[in-house]
Amino acid sequence: MRIGYTIVDSPLGRLLVAATDRGISHVSLGDVDAELEAALRSDYPSAALERREHTASQWTAALLDYLRGRTLDLDLPLDVEATEFQMRVWEQLRAIPYGVTRTYGEIARALGHTKNAARAVGRACATNPVSLVIPCHRAVREDGGLGGYRWGLERKQALLERERAAVQLRFGGMF
């Protein structure tokens, strides 16, 4: 498998976008490029990875727009591998509106788990390979805590604050 990727500056640090010719396969945030490349490599141990500046530039631009609060919907083509359960969790995550949060437990219940599968949901979120596109940062704990975030807790907090601010800006006076 061939995967091209690029790393650019973003409001939340370095942003890595990786894609096959079919869609986005990996999106991550970090402080240093090497850290992001290592994460990509560990997700795709046997793929041919090629760093190219112009890789997926349309999609990268869309992600940057999103981070700046100019785009609320990231409906981009994905090319990711996942278990059935992960697919269903990610589907639920993508259904959460911009600026809104949902708890791990709520997501578990939405999947039809009467028993508590919140931990499994957390695990599925944690292994989401395309941050932002699948908004795993909108999943929080029931006790009001943020829970964790694969790309750094302060980024999760910053993302949620940015989303709230952008919503305020657009719809603030309307209610």
Next chain:
DNA sequence: GCCAGAACTCTGG
């Protein structure tokens, strides 16, 4: 209420 410990589901090694 608060805290420790058990319960629950999925998955990588």
Next chain:
DNA sequence: CCAGAGTTCTGGC
């Protein structure tokens, strides 16, 4: 298989 996870529930105080 089993440990451990981006959790939640329960029971004792």
